[in-house]
Amino acid sequence: MHVVEAEIREPLILGKKSYHDITEDVSVPVEGKANSMWYMMLGLASIVALWGLGNIMYTVGVGIGVWGLNKTVGWAWDITNFVWWVGIGHAGTLISAVLLLFRQRWRMAINRSAEAMTIFAVMMAALFPGIHMGRIWQAYWVLPLPNQFGSLWVNFNSPLLWDVFAISTYFSVSLVFWYIGLIPDFATIRDRAIKPASKKIYSILAFGWSGSAKHWNRFEEVSLVLAGLATPLVFSVHSIVSMDFATSVIPGWHTTIFPPYFVAGAVFSGFAMVCTLMLVMRKVLHLEDYLTIKHIEYMNIIIMLTGSMVGVAYLTELFVSWYSGVEYEGYAFMNRATGKYWWAYAIMMSCNVLSPQFMWWKKLRTSLVFTFIISIVVNVGMWFERFVIIVTSLHRDFLPSSWTMFHPTFVDLGIYVGTIGIFFVLYLLYSRAFPVLALNEVKTILRATGEYGVTVPGALETVKEEVKSAPAEEETKEDSSSDEDIKED
């Protein structure tokens, strides 16, 4: 069935694994006891999460006034955080859906965790449009629910309403997609479980999976269908989020370039976040054999590519603002780059445009430490991108009489950091309770891309012992056309 990888390709699964090894490697963290490191991290994340929840309760209890907003800057950290988290949530679906459609096998090692990250990130994102409302207790009014208020209906012209639909659709599809993928793996854990409680729980979660050929057939079909559904969502969600800004009249927001620019930025930040999480996870859960340097390198290449796209978008914006000859537009961008928030712009530019360019060097893009640093730098930069777009456009718009500065309060900070805490709490719990690799999917590529010389039953024995390692440039070229190499029959 499976075609063996090209000779020059590095194996995606190292360590001469057998199928059982894979099951063992993935299931052990779920079955065994957590180490003290995990508890410490969970403790820390919980404290931060509780601090964030406290700040959210304070906001809801007292009013939005506890944030640093003012009459001119009506959105700042709230929507910055929202867009940031939505952006982060992009990588998961891109990896699981788009890369599935393109038959990228390396996705299998990362898609589970990337999707988990997506789910949690979208949850964090969805929090912000909720708590940023002055009257969160009326938040259900943004849903087109039949009501007794007469002909009262939502405003379909409003991009915020589109957001509601986009985010909720994206979240549901991602969740379903993720869960479908988890079913065979839950079944594996169920089958291995000894304790009756966990057996019970995992058997419920596994939905009665028996591993029959028909189940596998349906599994594959559903995955493909969902991938087909999810792929447009990858592009639609952030496009729609960008329309919150693009459809407005505010100089600096009113920009047609936003949808593609936001999608590129979202993939950029999402992959960076995946890198951050994966690098920690492979170390902690000893998954070095599955999350190989090659995986990291692939992701870095995507980061570099999308980072460059974002860079082009930034420069295009600057050019167009000048070329348009529109006073307000021109001033908005000039003010962004040289005004009182120049430092935010500088952080954005250096983190998002300059830092990914280092990935041109193979040595750097295959360096774990460097990747880890860049992955964090990119997310810092992407946070500032949203901050720059939102705050610098608002704080000086049309009438200079209303120009103000925005100064965050401890509550702004607390809620932001708090969502990171909540995110990590969820992620840490996930990493203990769920199979963090799509183990059954990984098994399907073991024969084809496992390490050479393995004595797996049925594995090909006639592969060559040595592989020539090609220069970095050629490697990149190969990658871009890699989908041609893989043929399914």
Added chain:
Amino acid sequence: MAELKKYWKGIEELENNADFKASSEKEFSEYVPVDDFLSKAEESGSDTNRRDFLKVLGFSITAATLAACEAPVTKSIPFLNKPVDATPGIANYYASTYFDGLDYASILVKTREGRPIFITGNKNSKVSGGGVNSRINSSVLGLYDAKRAKGPAKKINGAWAKNLSWSSVDSDVTKGLRSVSSKRGNISLLTNTIISPSSLEAINKFKATYAAQGATVNHVMYDAISASGLLDANDKSFGKRAVPTYNFDQAEVIVSFGADFLSTWMNSLSYASQYAQRRNPDGEWMNKHYQFETTMSVTGSNADVRGALKPSQISIALTYLLSKVGGSVSAGKVQGPLKDKLDKAVKDLLAKKGKSIVVAGSNNEGVQILVNAINEQLSNYGKTVDLNNELNIRKGSDAEFTALSADMKAGKVDALVTIGINAAYAAADASGFNENLSKVGLKISLGDRIDETGVVSDFLCPDSHYLESWNDFEPAKGEYSVSQPVISHLFNTRQWQETLLTWSGDETSYYDFVKQYWSNMVLIGSAKSWSDVLHDGVFSTSSESTSELSSNISSLLSEAVKNSTVKAGKLEIEFYTKTGLGNGAQGLNPWLHELPDPISKVTYDNYITLSPSDALALLGHEDTQTNRRKELYIGEESPTKVATLKINGQVLELPIYPQPGQASGTVGVAVGYGRVGTELFTRHEWLGDLFDEEDNTNNTIGKNVFPLFKNTGTYENTLSSGVELTLSEGKEYPIATTQTHQTMMGRKIVNETTLATYLAEKGNGKATGKDGYNEQFLIADSYGTKKKPEDIDLWAEHAIDLGHRWGLSIDLNSCTGCGSCVTSCSIENNVHVVGKDEVRRSREMHWLRIDRYYSSTVNDEKITNTDQLGGISDYWNAEVSDDQPSVVYQPVMCQHCNHASCETVCPVAATTHSNEGLNQMTYNRCVGTRYCANNCAYKVRRFNWFQYDSLNIPAFPDFAKLNPAADDLGRMVLNPDVVVRTRGVMEKCSMCVQRIQEGKLEAKKAGETVQQGSIETACSSVCPSNAIKFGDLNDKSHAVNAESKQDRSYVLLEEVGTQPNVYYQTKIRNNNA
């Protein structure tokens, strides 16, 4: 396909005969007598069926169930008989009068269900011109001030016994006064200017009573903002100690030396109205206004030509002017730009003899004599300056006050009664008044609370609020007005006239007293009755007198020059009167504190104003554009620095404020601040490093500078020597300003041109006559065709030509920036007061703001459009105001856009467009996403960050202390037609939709269309200069219709394509240089 099996319920169904068919259609096989049960079916032929029966049954059961519930207990008691005038929901208007020693206005008080809630001007008044300023319309809140005294009080062994009965206090006081009389002692009455004939009569009665018992009684009038110098000058010049009537509407050239006649000087309301009439560029002529002053004033900011001078230069400038117009004095030495401007003024004055006015704000007698001499040389007397028909609103005598203080010191005053003036607060320390007070045996305060004067008195006999009182007024010769109570006493207070009458043994009520006085003295020979007068609020007698004045100015000149000349100091100071707080009488009014100063846009504080270059020098920075932009910026987290003023040994620590327009080498500090009681509002966040942890009484809002006035026979508000200013190292002070950016950045926001350009373009005969100064904005469409922004549109058109389309027209040429509209809007619409800390965070709730822009210069050229801005540094420099800028104002409220950017973005459709052109806000529906505010190009939407009307938010205690809506008594001032917004919702100008609705209903009842002027928004109803006009843009008989089409008209940010219903009229400066 398989055949469906069929089963029958019976043989009848199988046969399916006609009987069966008929019976199967019936619901019940047998006859059910529902109809009989419900009604007599035979008679009515009713077709009541089972469903109706069930409906009735269900309703009856529900009704019975509900009726069984206990009804809520309501405490309101309905009228047994409805009072004739009080219809719930219908407002009543009563004519009354406001006078506090500074401002005079004949007013209309709007009451709802017996509660006064809004004050507008009385259009019938010849004296006040029909408008009100923010101090007057805010005065309604003073009525509901819970901190007023609730009854008479007496000091026993240094402690106050409060809420005593009037009879006991009366007997104590009269006993004291009698004992003074029996010892042949002196009883002094200290009041502010009293323009009420009846009150003077009451005072005379009091005087006579105690004089008869042996006392010497004298009455001293003293004004906090004194015009003694002017009065004395007129006394010497013409033998008449009075303020002349100034006819600014007849003056083609106006030259003012520091007289803030549009805002605080004399009868400023009337002047603003007259002045604005002559600012119409299409009129017969447009006046030309020169202002020479130290601190930038509202008047100065409106001037066509403004020159900055030091206080010591006023005399020099005046002698220069006088000599040039033919006066026999040696010309003062002036040079530089000041000389150029004075020369221009001289040229214009000489060209308009008898049609010009020269005024000065100084309280120096010499200065005023020089001004009189100039006016005389220009033959202005009897024309623009009319001393025959004098104004009464200033009568105070500083000399008498000084004498009183000296008598007190000498122990010659045995009893002192203070009325209407907070003397211990407003007295210049130069008089030693406060020290000498302790020498007075019996001190009785007739103030409204235990204020600065009350606290050092022995008795407090609280005066009623003016809205609870009867009174009459003669503000100008032969011009009368009255005031009437519009609510019964909230507290156990008594108006002071009645108190004096009681002490004089006269038991008549003051109402009877006034009425009697009028029937005996005023209404004789008049066809009008007392009730007519009450209805009209105003009354005029006789004709104007035109007798010749005998002048002996020429003999006074040399002495006047000598008296007015002061040696120039290194640093000179002016204590100026601010628009918001005026003389400080309403120093505890949160509405006035939150009103941004028209010039500085600062709320809640007084501060040291100094020119930007002086400020940089004080801070130790080089005077560069960059430093001006960076070091002088004041914002939320950019507090200002603190400086220490040493004035003849007295030390005052205040924040500094770099004020463009301030004369170099001078500083200014506003009076009216530092009132006792304001410390209850403040907290540490308000006062920064000036907060006094130990003694909270030092934490007042601002500092009182009245004690620093200099005594030169009159109390002068300028000092030219002995002033030192040093930076208080390391101290910072948060200043709450509503506008942190100073300039227009070359954008077409306030469109401005010169009169010459306007007239030239007007007459050029071209179809596009306005292009030279008010260019139509055109955008090229995809085919390169240039179109108006409104013709390139994504959205479907509203049917804007049908029915009403409400709109405003704002004439930037008549707007003086006074801020009356701002407070009136807040009062009408229950806009929350949020406190200094929230204003500092740019969260003021004002629905209407007045933007103030200074001119700026780039590459030695004044920026008027963005084409002049090239590089990035040009933009930076454009942010910096000129040292002596020209100033423009622009009232901005919701523009009620026909294609509103806020409406499309609200997810829940809480903000929508009405079919009458209004952009409506549905508070109930709002969920508070703030998207609309972000997407508003005009930034007029205001968000309720907190529950501002909550009585207690522990973390944010300001609101309960300041916000009337958060105070049980203060709530009575709320307009019941407008909902008080809850936290989390967006709000904004509704164009007073409640008034529109009321006006429409009135018109409908009268069976006519809505007439011009029958509906007024709050802002348009109070505007003293009539700059704001409201009406139906679709109705040709309405002024806004014509104005919106005239050449001067433009809409703000037309290129954004929002198509506002608010039109602005280009500002035109009569300055061709």
